[in-house]
Amino acid sequence: MWVGAQAVPEVDPQRPSGARVYDYYLGGTHNFAADRQAAAVALEAMPDLPVVVRTGRAFLRRAVAEAATAGLNQFLDLGAGIPAAGSVPEVARAVRPDCRIVSVDLDPVAVVHSRRVAADDPGQAAVLADLTDADEVLTAPGVRQALDFDLPVCLLAVAVAHFIPDTERLGRALERYREALAPGSWLVMSHACEEDESPHAKQILRIYNHTTSPMMLRSRDEFRALFGDWTLLPPGVTAAADWRPSRDPAPDPRPSRGEIIVGAAVKPGLGETAASRTRRAHADGNLSAISVPERTWP
Numbered sequence: 525m526w527v528g529a530q531a532v533p534e535v536d537p538q539r540p541s542g543a544r545v546y547d548y549y550l551g552g553t554h555n556f557a558a559d560r561q562a563a564a565v566a567l568e569a570m571p572d573l574p575v576v577v578r579t580g581r582a583f584l585r586r587a588v589a590e591a592a593t594a595g596l597n598q599f600l601d602l603g604a605g606i607p608a609a610g611s612v613p614e615v616a617r618a619v620r621p622d623c624r625i626v627s628v629d630l631d632p633v634a635v636v637h638s639r640r641v642a643a644d645d646p647g648q649a650a651v652l653a654d655l656t657d658a659d660e661v662l663t664a665p666g667v668r669q670a671l672d673f674d675l676p677v678c679l680l681a682v683a684v685a686h687f688i689p690d691t692e693r694l695g696r697a698l699e700r701y702r703e704a705l706a707p708g709s710w711l712v713m714s715h716a717c718e719e720d721e722s723p724h725a726k727q728i729l730r731i732y733n734h735t736t737s738p739m740m741l742r743s744r745d746e747f748r749a750l751f752g753d754w755t756l757l758p759p760g761v762t763a764a765a766d767w768r769p770s771r772d773p774a775p776d777p778r779p780s781r782g783e784i785i786v787g788a789a790v791k792p793g794l795g796e797t798a799a800s801r802t803r804r805a806h807a808d809g810n811l812s813a814i815s816v817p818e819r820t821w822p
């Protein structure tokens with residue numbers, strides 16, 4: 525199969541894919557029977573999984589809105605998934621219409637749909653790649669055309685690092701990205717946490733291990749280490765629902781288990797930047813959380 529100028533592997537509709545199962549949880553239609561079946565088994569084991577997923581997506585939207593508000597207008601979205609309502613480009617451009625966004629995914633279905641959405645938009649690109657091939661991603665023509673690495677970039681790795689079991693490879697790749705980005709850049713990540721020891725979490729792991737995206741839980745300390753020497757922005761590493769919660773009077777219910785931990789960090793090295801001003805304002809309690817219309821999106 526070809527996606528634009530890139531040859532991509534054939535999609536096997538019989539084998540569930542993490543991207544398509546996730547699309548199903550979000551109410552999307554880009555999934556096959558095998559994906560829906562895997563999702564149904566997971567839902568039986570963990571009925572509040574859709575709440576976990578929605579809480580994670582709400583974090584992604586808040587973090588993107590905060591980064592754009594802090595002055596960032598370039599986003600490199602690793603493991604971007606199949607585009608869904610309330611996507612990174614929608615949220616970022618609602619704050620800053622000049623935002624440029626590149627999504628990266630190793631799932632051909634995700635990339636096909638991202639390219640369809642990005643068609644004729646010079647400020648968007650979608651790259652088919654394994655995010656752990658950091659040099660391939662950083663030098664991909666779509667990335668180089670859309671993003672200027674002399675200026676800060678918001679690097680997103682949301683709900684994806686737990687699909688990379690090789691911690692050393694993941695760590696090396698993130699180190700390479702951190703090195704390549706300019707001071708003032710942000711790294712926004714979320715991860716399934718191993719401190720949730722419920723049998724349900726273990727069952728979910730087993731289910732995902734039969735998909736194209738086996739899953740791996742990590743501890744808070746392991747997660748924190750993925751940010752390297754970048755400065756964690758307040759409130760640090762938290763549960764997804766606790767990261768700069770929305771002022772929405774009726775936020776999503778908190779998931780009772782299967783907690784996702786999250787964090788955002790800034791690359792040090794700039795003086796008083798928009799990012800550091802935002803960080804200080806949050807620390808001083810002068811900046812209330814940005815209100816993103818949570819419930820209009822899944």
Ligand SMILES: C[S@@+](CC[C@H](N)C(=O)[O-])C[C@H]1O[C@@H](n2cnc3c(N)ncnc32)[C@H](O)[C@@H]1O
Pocket residue numbers: 542543544546580581584602603604605606628629630631634653654655656681682683684687688737
């Ligand atoms: C759960 S979805 C998350 C989508 C989006 N980031 C979000 O938070 O809504 C995880 C995505 O990561 C992709 N993925 C998994 N491993 C990857 C890798 N090594 N490189 C690039 N993408 C990967 C999957 O194909 C899937 O689309």
